[in-house]
Amino acid sequence: MKKRFHDSARRALMSAVAVSVLSLGQAGFAQSGPNAGNAALLKVTAFKQAVAESVGEDEGIGTFYRARNFEPIWTSGSDEDRARRLALIEAFAMADDHGLPRGKFDAATLKSRMAQARTGRDRGLLELELTRTYLEFAHDIQSGVLEPGKIVDGIKRVLPRRNANELLTRLVSEDPRAVMRSLPPSSPEYARLLRAKLKLEHRIARGGWGQKVPASSLRPGDSGNSVVALRNRLTAMGYLQPSLTQTYDGAIEAAVRELQEDMGLEQDGIAGGNTMTAINTAPETRLQSIMVAMERERWLNLPEGLGQRHVKVNLVNFHAQIFDDGKLTFQTKSVIGQHRPTHETPEFSDVMEHMVINPSWWVPRSIIASEYLPAMRANPYAAGHLEVVDASGRVVPRSIGFSQYSGRNFPFNMRQPPGPKNALGSVKFMFPNKYNIYLHDTPSQHLFAREVRTFSHGCVRLDDPHDFAYALLAKQTSDPEGYFHSILNTRQETQVDLVEPVPVHLIYRTAFTSAKGQMNYRNDVYERDGQLWRALQREGVVFRAGNS
Numbered sequence: 009m010k011k012r013f014h015d016s017a018r019r020a021l022m023s024a025v026a027v028s029v030l031s032l033g034q035a036g037f038a039q040s041g042p043n044a045g046n047a048a049l050l051k052v053t054a055f056k057q058a059v060a061e062s063v064g065e066d067e068g069i070g071t072f073y074r075a076r077n078f079e080p081i082w083t084s085g086s087d088e089d090r091a092r093r094l095a096l097i098e099a100f101a102m103a104d105d106h107g108l109p110r111g112k113f114d115a116a117t118l119k120s121r122m123a124q125a126r127t128g129r130d131r132g133l134l135e136l137e138l139t140r141t142y143l144e145f146a147h148d149i150q151s152g153v154l155e156p157g158k159i160v161d162g163i164k165r166v167l168p169r170r171n172a173n174e175l176l177t178r179l180v181s182e183d184p185r186a187v188m189r190s191l192p193p194s195s196p197e198y199a200r201l202l203r204a205k206l207k208l209e210h211r212i213a214r215g216g217w218g219q220k221v222p223a224s225s226l227r228p229g230d231s232g233n234s235v236v237a238l239r240n241r242l243t244a245m246g247y248l249q250p251s252l253t254q255t256y257d258g259a260i261e262a263a264v265r266e267l268q269e270d271m272g273l274e275q276d277g278i279a280g281g282n283t284m285t286a287i288n289t290a291p292e293t294r295l296q297s298i299m300v301a302m303e304r305e306r307w308l309n310l311p312e313g314l315g316q317r318h319v320k321v322n323l324v325n326f327h328a329q330i331f332d333d334g335k336l337t338f339q340t341k342s343v344i345g346q347h348r349p350t351h352e353t354p355e356f357s358d359v360m361e362h363m364v365i366n367p368s369w370w371v372p373r374s375i376i377a378s379e380y381l382p383a384m385r386a387n388p389y390a391a392g393h394l395e396v397v398d399a400s401g402r403v404v405p406r407s408i409g410f411s412q413y414s415g416r417n418f419p420f421n422m423r424q425p426p427g428p429k430n431a432l433g434s435v436k437f438m439f440p441n442k443y444n445i446y447l448h449d450t451p452s453q454h455l456f457a458r459e460v461r462t463f464s465h466g467c468v469r470l471d472d473p474h475d476f477a478y479a480l481l482a483k484q485t486s487d488p489e490g491y492f493h494s495i496l497n498t499r500q501e502t503q504v505d506l507v508e509p510v511p512v513h514l515i516y517r518t519a520f521t522s523a524k525g526q527m528n529y530r531n532d533v534y535e536r537d538g539q540l541w542r543a544l545q546r547e548g549v550v551f552r553a554g555n556s
């Protein structure tokens with residue numbers, strides 16, 4: 009099976025290492041002479057003892073090696089072991105392409121360790137070192153370099169790490185080169201991000217996007233040096249065909265509109281403040297976003313996939329989407345949590361089980377303590393749109409007063425009954441989780457006209473919740489709209505279960521692609537990507553193209 013590489017330099021690297029990798033074992037387990045049998049037995053015993061001692065507390069590794077009586081998969085002289093060693097060395101050449109830490113997977117260092125292994129014990133220790141290196145490489149490229157929750161509290165993801173025994177079993181039962189090639193995420197989005205990364209690295213190496221536009225705003229009809237700089241910048245960015253125009257003409261206006269669409273900006277064809285900021289953003293900054301997006305996509309590389317039908321909410325794109333068989337089938341604008349530590353919408357995945365039509369809003373304890381109770385202590389009739397409810401569900405008269413209570417000892421709940429002014433609007437979509445996050449309608453429809461929509465306490469508000477409900481219900485009723493409104497018109501709070509629960513993924517992507525592969529960029533509204541990029545740098549991730 010032939011391995012295809014991106015350039016001739018990589019092929020040269022492979023031919024240079026192949027001889028030394030394939031010749032491992034020349035010190036061998038086999039010896040000649042009268043004591044050959046005893047020597048070989050001692051060497052094998054020392055090897056197996058070293059392996060047994062080194063598996064440590066890693067249950068997956070231990071299970072794998074115990075099942076094969078601690079026989080090697082890397083360090084014998086067999087053709088199979090040589091093929092696995094070579095496949096691992098070849099795989100290291102992918103590390104830079106995928107934005108993995110530079111120097112962490114170094115062929116020269118590994119070759120040196122191989123050359124130094126002479127005794128049985130040396131071989132045993134090398135065996136486990138190769139195993140752990142392979143597993144570390146597999147984890148990094150398959151499910152992420154970082155432990156995101158340790159860096160950003162709002163990222164609540166559990167990384168989809170594959171079991172060590174599973175990864176090692178595949179390595180001995182399948183073609184090792186094919187196994188290595190299968191490790192990165194297979195999603196179309198990851199493939200498009202990878203292509204965009206390589207393309208942008210090439211552009212940066214050739215000088216980037218050229219001179220920044222020396223103007224705060226330009227519009228159709230303008231002319232002069234700033235328009236020439238805008239023309240040249242848009243051409244370098246791929247939005248405009250080369251021309252000699254010095255006037256902000258129709259072609260430039262169309263290019264600006266296309267860029268605005270890719271940046272999530274108002275598509276007015278005018279290079280105003282936000283648009284000019286996007287145009288003048290350095291390609292190195294965009295490359296950072298792409299590399300962080302690739303890391304984030306690895307976190308979503310779930311063994312079971314995202315779901316044949318699933319909901320995806322890209323928080324910083326301010327949209328909620330439904331996908332069926334990998335295709336976008338519905339999309340609506342969204343509002344997310346405010347940029348405050350207590351209000352930012354977390355990132356996680358869960359499963360939507362039901363919707364509630366005509367919902368009540370049960371006020372979270374944190375909001376009661378911070379917003380409503382202080383007002384009610386001063387005036388018991390404050391927040392009159394809310395009911396105060398005891399543990400039995402009975403409404404508590406406001407006349408009792410609340411001055412004796414604090415956020416810690418307040419014994420009641422607070423509820424807003426269903427109705428046109430309810431904070432949740434007419435419907436909410438539930439994927440029960442410990443963060444108390446869900447999707448819902450809202451009476452504050454004017455907020456959807458904003459470009460940046462960070463206004464909620466943490467839940468995700470939808471611009472077209474009824475259409476969203478119809479799309480979900482279409483799988484289980486022939487008339488989803490009629491069914492929905494027959495319940496809505498009762499004005500009674502009603503739970504409607506989804507016959508087929510739907511996975512929901514709340515993600516955060518400042519860089520993502522369209523189905524055609526065009527890069528889209530959004531602002532880092534919660535400043536999470538900046539923290540992740542600095543963490544990747546600490547791990548050793550760098551720009552291959554360098555700065556320019």
